Amino acid sequence: MCGSSAGGHLTGALVAGAWQETLGLPGDLVKGAVPLSGLYDLEPIRHSNINEWMKLDNGSVRRNSPLHHLPETGCPMVISYSESETSEFKRQSAEYAEAWQSKGWSCDLFEAAGRNHFDLIFDLDNPETQLGRAVFDLIDL
Numbered sequence: 001m002c003g004s005s006a007g008g009h010l011t012g013a014l015v016a017g018a019w020q021e022t023l024g025l026p027g028d029l030v031k032g033a034v035p036l037s038g039l040y041d042l043e044p045i046r047h048s049n050i051n052e053w054m055k056l057d058n059g060s061v062r063r064n065s066p067l068h069h070l071p072e073t074g075c076p077m078v079i080s081y082s083e084s085e086t087s088e089f090k091r092q093s094a095e096y097a098e099a100w101q102s103k104g105w106s107c108d109l110f111e112a113a114g115r116n117h118f119d120l121i122f123d124l125d126n127p128e129t130q131l132g133r134a135v136f137d138l139i140d141l
Contacts, residue, residue: 001032001033002124003038004036009035009040011035012035012038012040012067014030015030016070017070027072032077033077037082037085038066039089040093041065041066041096042056067096076106077100079096079108080130080134081112082112084115084116090111094109110130112131
């Protein structure tokens with residue numbers, strides 16, 4: 001499972017716990033995840049001008065923040081963000097990685113040098129980059 005930006009948030013949501021059971025699926029359905037430059041806790045958005053149209057409240061923030069819904073069974077994860085990301089993207093990535101690791105699950109976290117929020121994904125299939133190597137290791141190539 002992999003996604004960047006909003007897709008990084010969605011990747012976190014898909015590895016989150018509890019939804020699999022409601023669909024009759026195993027809890028360990030996702031075998032590996034690569035969320036990139038995602039937001040894993042939506043609380044800061046609630047306090048920004050973006051919330052004028054998102055209309056997040058405490059309940060929707062909690063319900064839609066992957067950080068608050070770690071699964072019972074984790075999978076190996078690679079979390080990355082670009083060098084030029086805002087401090088909030090970097091902080092949230094580090095916090096999510098720390099929460100994942102605190103459950104005892106494998107998680108690599110690193111900053112992609114020379115990349116920005118939009119071109120980070122170009123490293124995914126290049127084993128000469130740190131992200132590419134991590135992804136290839138994750139899928140055992």
